Amino acid sequence: MENKSEGCVKLVGFWVSPFVNRVRWALKLKGIEYEYIEEDIFNRTSLLSELNPVYGKVPVLVHNGKPLPESFIILEYIDEIWDHNPLLPFDPYERAQVRFWAKFSEEKLLGSAWLALCSEGEKQERAVKLSIEALEKIEQILKGKIFFGGDKIGYLDLIIGFISYMLPAWEDVASVKILDPLKFPAIAAWTDNFMNHEVIKGEYLPSKAEMIRYFRWRREELIPVFASYQL
Amino acid sequence: MENKSEGCVKLVGFWVSPFVNRVRWALKLKGIEYEYIEEDIFNRTSLLSELNPVYGKVPVLVHNGKPLPESFIILEYIDEIWDHNPLLPFDPYERAQVRFWAKFSEEKLLGSAWLALCSEGEKQERAVKLSIEALEKIEQILKGKIFFGGDKIGYLDLIIGFISYMLPAWEDVASVKILDPLKFPAIAAWTDNFMNHEVIKGEYLPSKAEMIRYFRWRREELIPVFASYQL
Numbered sequence: 001m002e003n004k005s006e007g008c009v010k011l012v013g014f015w016v017s018p019f020v021n022r023v024r025w026a027l028k029l030k031g032i033e034y035e036y037i038e039e040d041i042f043n044r045t046s047l048l049s050e051l052n053p054v055y056g057k058v059p060v061l062v063h064n065g066k067p068l069p070e071s072f073i074i075l076e077y078i079d080e081i082w083d084h085n086p087l088l089p090f091d092p093y094e095r096a097q098v099r100f101w102a103k104f105s106e107e108k109l110l111g112s113a114w115l116a117l118c119s120e121g122e123k124q125e126r127a128v129k130l131s132i133e134a135l136e137k138i139e140q141i142l143k144g145k146i147f148f149g150g151d152k153i154g155y156l157d158l159i160i161g162f163i164s165y166m167l168p169a170w171e172d173v174a175s176v177k178i179l180d181p182l183k184f185p186a187i188a189a190w191t192d193n194f195m196n197h198e199v200i201k202g203e204y205l206p207s208k209a210e211m212i213r214y215f216r217w218r219r220e221e222l223i224p225v226f227a228s229y230q231l
Numbered sequence: 232m233e234n235k236s237e238g239c240v241k242l243v244g245f246w247v248s249p250f251v252n253r254v255r256w257a258l259k260l261k262g263i264e265y266e267y268i269e270e271d272i273f274n275r276t277s278l279l280s281e282l283n284p285v286y287g288k289v290p291v292l293v294h295n296g297k298p299l300p301e302s303f304i305i306l307e308y309i310d311e312i313w314d315h316n317p318l319l320p321f322d323p324y325e326r327a328q329v330r331f332w333a334k335f336s337e338e339k340l341l342g343s344a345w346l347a348l349c350s351e352g353e354k355q356e357r358a359v360k361l362s363i364e365a366l367e368k369i370e371q372i373l374k375g376k377i378f379f380g381g382d383k384i385g386y387l388d389l390i391i392g393f394i395s396y397m398l399p400a401w402e403d404v405a406s407v408k409i410l411d412p413l414k415f416p417a418i419a420a421w422t423d424n425f426m427n428h429e430v431i432k433g434e435y436l437p438s439k440a441e442m443i444r445y446f447r448w449r450r451e452e453l454i455p456v457f458a459s460y461q462l
Contacts, residue, residue, distance in 0.1 A: 080323040
């Protein structure tokens with residue numbers, strides 16, 4: 001799809017990447033038409049090493065031939081290029097707060113929950129504990145709100161969105177409980193709001209069965225890799 | 232200092248933090264008057280837990296009573312509030328590139344060089360190798376330029392600035408060589424340009440002797456902590 005305002009937009013992704021979904025959602029929220037290119041990251045072509053030579057990872061947004069990796073950075077770029085339906089708030093202090101919590105959730109929640117998926121025993125217990133501590137802080141900032149920024153979905157919702165559909169699969173695969181809805185009522189209500197938002201509802205998501213099959217395999221592969229990693 | 236345009240600006244820092252220096256430099260580049268508050272992070276008051284309850288770390292910028300932690304986020308905030316002498320380029324794709332390399336250098340260069348300082352033996356060798364690989368990429372993007380953005384000092388210069396004055400102290404303390412000027416002529420020229428910039432030259436920096444004394448102590452303290460950390 002090419003037109004004057006949008007230019008040529010492509011997204012290189014992988015079906016089960018939570019980082020890719022953030023970009024899909026952002027493009028959909030902005031109403032941007034794009035070509036989606038699925039790249040099998042375990043059997044890759046040369047595409048990713050050409051478009052993202054530093055990391056070789058998805059997602060990569062390609063806008064008018066110029067490649068851009070890293071979901072956080074892509075979302076800021078999308079918001080700067082297409083400024084309707086803003087993802088970040090207008091006020092600089094609020095923007096800074098959103099960036100702060102995005103970084104926090106990436107490091108403390110996604111990082112710990114991923115380790116809980118890919119570990120066993122005491123290490124897993126510690127990773128679950130750290131994930132829950134991160135959720136406690138997120139519960140506080142979400143209390144009384146429909147979305148993180150208020151009434152409208154935005155940047156932080158997209159960054160944290162993975163907990164609404166992917167975290168339950170991780171919990172099942174790893175036989176742990178991280179997001180207890182009784183303990184985190186604001187987050188539980190938000191996951192409903194998020195999943196029922198028309199843009200999120202209308203976008204591709206892998207089924208829970210597909211995710212469970214995939215992450216069961218990843219867990220087995222990564223347990224020995226993470227075994228030497230100290231929390 | 233209070234006036235209508237600046238409001239009340241305070242910076243909570245620690246004398247040898249490379250993260251704090253980025254903010255000092257940014258405020259100086261913008262010509263913003265501020266009150267500097269030194270916090271002894273090893274014998275701390277309640278100030279940091281009040282201003283940065285999530286991480287308890289420096290730097291914290293306090294603007295009109297509102298606290299903001301994290302140097303990357305503070306620099307973006309400063310650039311949005313005071314838009315003269317811009318730190319980030321105007322073009323969204325160039326901005327995204329700057330953010331990409333800032334994140335890269337934080338994770339791959341600062342992270343690896345810090346580990347090289349705080350480790351021994353094979354682990355240290357590996358950390359040195361990773362630091363050098365990061366510098367190789369940075370050398371490529373710097374070639375033929377005075378500063379990262381061209382003629383004017385900007386965001387990426389401030390983020391990577393620590394290698395011009397602090398990395399040599401780390402190398403001395405750890406008895407390693409990371410930044411070989413013969414191997415990295417563009418970076419070597421840039422460190423001169425950076426250190427001779429009137430704003431950087433005019434700002435407080437700890438002496439090499441002070442840094443060596445401090446980082447020698449940190450190295451001894453942290454070697455056992457990082458011993459279990461796998462690269």
